[in-house]
Amino acid sequence: MSTPVEKRKTAALATPTDLKSNAIQDISGALAALLADTFALYLKTKNFHWHMSGPHFRDYHLLLDEHADQIFAITDDIAERARKIGGTTLRSIGHIGRLQRLADNDADYVTPEDMLAELRDDNRQLISLMRETHDVCSEHNDVATTSLLENWIDEAERRHWFLFEITRKAK
Known part of the structure; x- marks a missing residue:
């Protein structure tokens, strides 16, 4: 006879869907990897928000807080989308570390200019990763996920644009 704990360990998470198992x-x-990257970018953005310094402190501090809030806001949607179609999602910090493709930054000090440039490049990379995920979803005719991704890409493009303009060198 199985105990309740044993039953929970083997309980199926299969959610009914018309999508094929593959x-x-x-x-x-693809969504799990994207979620890992999203968490990595969120934490890096908060790290730089917390450690911002210099003459533009207030503006950059507030901008990065706004960006972090926007990035964090999509994490639940990404995870729940995977569950809605019968898949699973991230389970731990270790799982994030194994799947993330965006690099961490553990440096003791990063200049404000380097912080903004790194986040600019990371947001650009996230856009590319979102487009790859969009392609996977399109191949399987998952229009709901592609629609969500299109909105997330637009938000990431806006973040990239702001960071690009801030880091542009004057002529």
Whole structure:
């Protein structure tokens, strides 16, 4: 006889969907990796927000807080989208570390200019990763996920644009 704990360990998470099993695996895998990257970018953005310094402190501090809030806001949607189609999602910080493609920055000090340039480049990379995820979803005719991704890409493009303009060198 199984105990309640044993039953929970083997309980199926299968959510009914009309997507084929290979589509569920491909899409939820792509979403899990994207979620790991999103958490990595969120934490880096907060790190730089917390450690900002210099003459533009207030403006950059507030901008990075706004960016971090926007990035964090999509994490639940990404995870829940994977679950809605019958997939699974991230389970731990270690899982994030194994899947993330965006590099961490553990430096004791980063100049404000380097912080903004790194976040600019990371947001650009996230846009590319979102487009790759969009392609996976399109291949499997998952229009709901592609629609969400299109909005997230637009938000990331706006963040990239702001960071690009701030880091542009005067002629």
